[in-house]
Amino acid sequence: MLKRYIVIFIIMTFLILIFPGFNSLTFAEKPYESAKSAILIEKDSGRILYSKNIDEKLPMASTTKIMTALIAIEKGDLDEIVTIKSDWINVEGSSIYLKSNEKIKLKDLVYGLILRSGNDAATAIACHIAGSVDNFSALMNKRAKEIGALNTNFTNPHGLHSDNHYTTAYDLALISQEALKNEVFREISKSADYMAERDLNSHFYNKNKTLWEYDGGDGVKIGYTQTSGRCLVSSATRNDMQLIAVVLNDNNWFEDCYNLFDHGFDNYKRIQILRKDNYIKDITINNGKIDRLPVVINKDLYYPLKKDELKDVKISITTPTKLTAPLKKGDLIGKINITLKDEIIYEGTMKLTKNIDEKTVKDKFVNLINDIF
Structure with missing residues (x-):
């Protein structure tokens, strides 16, 4: 009987050392x-x-x-x-x-x-x-x-x-x-x-x-x-x-x-995947009071991950290259898609936080003078 317990102990120790996930898996299944x-x-x-x-x-x-x-x-x-x-x-x-x-x-x-x-x-x-x-x-x-x-x-x-x-x-x-x-x-x-x-x-x-x-x-x-x-x-x-x-x-x-x-x-550890105000890119604004719009992340995002999962997180951000004024606060300017091993864990949008007015005749005249000189 003692030999049997010794053999079981050796096998369990071997599995835990060789397969690090073995211990957590058995722990996850037994107590519940x-x-x-x-x-x-x-x-x-x-x-x-x-x-x-x-x-x-x-x-x-x-x-x-x-x-x-x-x-x-x-x-x-x-x-x-x-x-x-x-x-x-x-x-x-x-x-x-x-x-x-x-x-x-x-x-x-x-x-x-x-x-x-x-x-x-x-x-x-x-x-x-x-x-x-x-x-x-x-x-x-x-x-x-x-x-x-x-x-x-x-x-x-x-x-x-x-x-x-x-x-x-x-x-x-x-x-x-x-x-x-x-x-x-x-x-x-x-x-x-x-x-x-x-x-x-x-x-x-x-x-x-x-x-x-x-x-x-x-x-x-x-x-x-x-x-x-x-x-x-x-x-x-x-x-x-x-x-x-x-x-x-x-x-x-x-x-x-x-x-x-x-x-x-x-x-699991709570990992920051998105950081608010991180710069992504500029979008060209046609006929707007501003020529370029900097796109930034609009929220922090944290997600619980296992130690070996971070490498499997993929972030996809899509935005247009150009937009035409006028644009209103709340208009969609981008989408965020985050996956973990091909499973979607977050889908979000980026929206304008303020209006972008179109150029007036005066604005266009000032721009023309600036281009000449």
């Missing part, structure tokens, strides 16, 4: 077996760094509240006072213990929603914003389609089980990516605790252990029902790269997310 569905993406680019059954429709429990919070922030006034109605309270499951006729800020409800996962807070938010749970669910579904989460359907704002309430790991990653673009949501999501302006049950502690257990952990939401199992959306940031991990129906939810993060941070 307990998740029914899992995904890891980089927040800014949306690049998928790991995936498992990412398009399978599954219940998502209280990770639903990521969308609830986003809509509350986008459509509500967080300083507005909400008067709690009797049919908004006593909701099954997690609670912030709202009372009938209690007056509370919408901001406090959203903190209670994300940190304490209050189902009563979710119901109050929905009814305050849209008048009813059904109306709010329609807003949630509309926003999901706008984000591109096409395999998601919401029937409530809290995530308690309903047969027609589901998402996918991929869609939930997209929704979380959109939510984390919002500064207010980011601040709420990364808060370890919060003190609400109310007399009782005012101190909310975040249930998301990622914030203090994982180096760089900064959000976003946990969820659990008997039907959905343990669901977790986590985010973490290191070296200016923020990753989003999603696991659905996973008994090893936190540890699997941490392993996903380790895989991402160990194997």
Whole structure:
């Protein structure tokens, strides 16, 4: 038996030394077996760094509240006072213990929603914003389609089980990516605790252990029902790269997310591919008040890459050689296409940032005199 273990150890050591990618591949596959569905993406680019059954429709429990919070922030006034109605309270499951006729800020409800996962807070938010749970669910579904989460359907704002309430790991990653673009949501999501302006049950502690257990952990939401199992959306940031991990129906939810993060941070680095204001070329302007237009990159672009992938990135920039005035601000003057191993990772445009007027008779006369002398 001892000889057998020694042989296995020697073989594993040999494979790791001879094939450097072997260790990361086995690491990438093993830790996530307990998740029914899992995904890891980089927040800014949306690049998928790991995936498992990412398009399978599954219940998502209280990770639903990521969308609830986003809509509350986008459509509500967080300083507005909400008067709690009797049919908004006593909701099954997690609670912030709202009372009938209690007056509370919408901001406090959203903190209670994300940190304490209050189902009563979710119901109050929905009814305050849209008048009813059904109306709010329609807003949630509309926003999901706008984000591109096409395999998601919401029937409530809290995530308690309903047969027609589901998402996918991929869609939930997209929704979380959109939510984390919002500064207010980011601040709420990364808060370890919060003190609400109310007399009782005012101190909310975040249930998301990622914030203090994982180096760089900064959000976003946990969820659990008997039907959905343990669901977790986590985010973490290191070296200016923020990753989003999603696991659905996973008994090893936190540890699997941490392993996903380790895989991402160990194997990928955020690389700048485009630099804003970098000069590309001049375009000749016919009949314009200026003769030449310098074309420059109009944005910074970063993308997560493995160590050996940079050589496979190809940048193609197409611009006309001549344009004729008048030209208006917003007119297209170029296209950018970036590929990684022939896969398109970015398509963008360059547009005029100001008007270019055509020459007047006076301009043409002055130019003629200048040419003569």
